[in-house]
Amino acid sequence: MNLKNVLTCLLVINLLSCSALPHKSNATADINNVILVIGDGMGPQQVGLLLAYARQAPHSIIKDHITAFDRLMQNGQLSISLTHSADSLVTDSAASATQLATGHLARPEMIGIDQYGNAQENIISKAKRLGKSTGLVSDTRITHATPAAFAAHQAHRSMESEIAEDLLQAEPDVMLSAGLSYWLPESVNHTVYQQHFNGLGKNLKSKRHDQKDLLSAAKNKGYTLAFNKQQLQQAQGKTLGLFADTSMVNGISEAQQQDNPLRQQPTLQEMTQQALSILEKNDQGFFLMVEAGQIDWAGHQNDTGLLLHEMLRINTTLNTLLDWLKDHENTLLIVTADHETGGFGFSYSAGKLADPIYLPGDAFANKHSFQAQFSFGSPTILDRLYQQKLSYNDIFKLFDDLPKQRQTPTELVNIINSNSEFPITEQQAQTILSIEENPLYIQGHKYLGSHKVAKMPVNGAFFPYQADNRANLLAQAVATQQQAVWSTGTHTSTPVYAFIQGSEPTLQPFKKILHHTDLGNLAIQAFKP
Ligand code: MG
Ligand code: ZN
Numbered sequence: 001m002n003l004k005n006v007l008t009c010l011l012v013i014n015l016l017s018c019s020a021l022p023h024k025s026n027a028t029a030d031i032n033n034v035i036l037v038i039g040d041g042m043g044p045q046q047v048g049l050l051l052a053y054a055r056q057a058p059h060s061i062i063k064d065h066i067t068a069f070d071r072l073m074q075n076g077q078l079s080i081s082l083t084h085s086a087d088s089l090v091t092d093s094a095a096s097a098t099q100l101a102t103g104h105l106a107r108p109e110m111i112g113i114d115q116y117g118n119a120q121e122n123i124i125s126k127a128k129r130l131g132k133s134t135g136l137v138s139d140t141r142i143t144h145a146t147p148a149a150f151a152a153h154q155a156h157r158s159m160e161s162e163i164a165e166d167l168l169q170a171e172p173d174v175m176l177s178a179g180l181s182y183w184l185p186e187s188v189n190h191t192v193y194q195q196h197f198n199g200l201g202k203n204l205k206s207k208r209h210d211q212k213d214l215l216s217a218a219k220n221k222g223y224t225l226a227f228n229k230q231q232l233q234q235a236q237g238k239t240l241g242l243f244a245d246t247s248m249v250n251g252i253s254e255a256q257q258q259d260n261p262l263r264q265q266p267t268l269q270e271m272t273q274q275a276l277s278i279l280e281k282n283d284q285g286f287f288l289m290v291e292a293g294q295i296d297w298a299g300h301q302n303d304t305g306l307l308l309h310e311m312l313r314i315n316t317t318l319n320t321l322l323d324w325l326k327d328h329e330n331t332l333l334i335v336t337a338d339h340e341t342g343g344f345g346f347s348y349s350a351g352k353l354a355d356p357i358y359l360p361g362d363a364f365a366n367k368h369s370f371q372a373q374f375s376f377g378s379p380t381i382l383d384r385l386y387q388q389k390l391s392y393n394d395i396f397k398l399f400d401d402l403p404k405q406r407q408t409p410t411e412l413v414n415i416i417n418s419n420s421e422f423p424i425t426e427q428q429a430q431t432i433l434s435i436e437e438n439p440l441y442i443q444g445h446k447y448l449g450s451h452k453v454a455k456m457p458v459n460g461a462f463f464p465y466q467a468d469n470r471a472n473l474l475a476q477a478v479a480t481q482q483q484a485v486w487s488t489g490t491h492t493s494t495p496v497y498a499f500i501q502g503s504e505p506t507l508q509p510f511k512k513i514l515h516h517t518d519l520g521n522l523a524i525q526a527f528k529p
Pocket of ligand 1: 040093140144145146147291293296
């Protein structure tokens, strides 16, 4: 019981006994901490994949079939939230995170500015004004759209060098992710910086176009720098952790390396745990944003097996947060997505029918067996998705690393069929590798500027990351086997879940159909000065 509660008790002690007052978490709306978890691209169907895996996979690794989302429902409130940005039906991560961080409508691809182009105060600066600590954690990179929108103000998400400077100026107490390339001067002296990596042997490259050394600047501002798991675990106060040059490992690799004693990169769960232990030292409380950002990347590539692993990654991280929350009831936890990615879903089809089965019920007393007319998907598919050994991105990286003359359909079949439980044929490999004159060519465009691109059979405009489109074609090749369909290589307007946990009065305003600007404003308002 805090001092204010004690005083309240003393005041009312003649009227009723203190023990008759509701429990602290219900009695007061005083919120000290706000934790916002963003599953980037985590629409209802992505959550549904995890729930299906937990409940239906014959060999599910989830203990007692209880996911973190089940735990969130035990003590919290479920709302839905619309994600669209200004004058748009669909949003991207930059605008969506800006809307969450500032409560103002933004336009797609903007960072921390409103729809008119004006910088708006974000929840991090508000929290700082109130004497709270602040933190950003992401499994993508710290200058990527989602974390950036919580501390930076830039016209476009691609301005990551400027975003890194903004982050440093905003000075959140904890920043943990990848993206080292944007913090090193252009003429980086590799040997000097490599020693930070304890002999990892990485050939570090700067992505800046100036000589600014933001790592030294961060040191001068009092940040402890961490470049690996061990350094992160020792970090105490203000911490800047940059664990890879461009992005952290994907969910499949993270799971494979989990028990490797030589592992250098911390997991999303470990970064979150360490952020909590640093931030909780402030009696005034804190704001923490945690992003599971590669759910979106799996979605863009329509990589169902990877998506499952990314959902398992956020599940583990959420479990850590929920364990911590048990002893910290004065915390508002919001778990949501910035949008859905991929238009994913299991779907029934005219694919291979399940074998007829014999059923004991009266309805079949005079019939020999039951067989549905269509294929509704066996739950064993979930186990087979879990078995995927490489992301589609890594599969094509492996293929592209072969000498040119070995980049054949046969080799692609070999790579895919030895890393996935959903084999493809040589003919399918040929389709995946078919190229055409780019029907969407725009000279100089970062994503549409190639003359020759993978040949998309339909709706090519919805697969604009053309360099990755072989992955989307692979998804189409295995769709019937996986019983899974993907409708796009980008985002959809699907309303997303918002799981809220906090004191009862704090939950009240979330009990309606929200827009992400509402969600942002409610998070900001939860910090009563
Ligand atoms: Mg993101
Ligand atoms: Zn995306």
